[in-house]
Amino acid sequence: MIRFQKATPTEALTIAKIRQKVWDATYRGIYPDAMIDDFDYRWHVQKECARLMNPDFLCYIVLDGDSCVGYFSYGKVCYGTWKDFTFRLHSFYLLPEYHGRGLGRKIFTQIKQECLRQGHTKLFLDCHPDNHKALGFYRHMGGVIANYDYGTGKREEFGCTIEFYFDACT
DSSP: OEEEEEOOGGGHHHHHHHHHHHHHHHSBTTBOHHHHHTOOHHHHHHHHHHHHTOTTEEEEEEEETTEEEEEEEEEEOOSSOOTTOOEEEEEEEEOGGGTTSSHHHHHHHHHHHHHHHTTOSEEEEEEOTTOHHHHHHHHHTTOEEEEEEOTTSOGGGOEEEEEEEOOTTO
16 A cells, blocks of 8 residues: 655655665766766765754655655755746656556645645745656646756756646645
């Protein structure tokens, strides 16, 4: 049975392991192989611990029984501002074998409900423009690509910003 559980700092390593697995499946050929193969778990765990201690940062792990198969995080903008948006989807990672099961829609519904509960009617996220599967999902959920950023020209640094607008009555 799939369930969502609020993450605590003790799950930071679990979150980092999921991120590395998803990067390996999604970003091989987009990110340099060394970025995936030499994944810096220590740095990622420290980053997640700091985030998980922030009360404005909500993170849930996705469990299938006792196995973590993904995670997602969202909340008030803690970094990386965009226009006048005050709510951000920070991370959304599911192992590939869990795609196409309706979990993404269920997760996104929870995020939207929390966004509205906190009085926000819009949110934004950043996604790699070569992650076509994710972009398709976000478009299907009502997102609109608002910006492309090609940074320094290194492919692993490319990004696009996606905006969502919600009706507070739905």
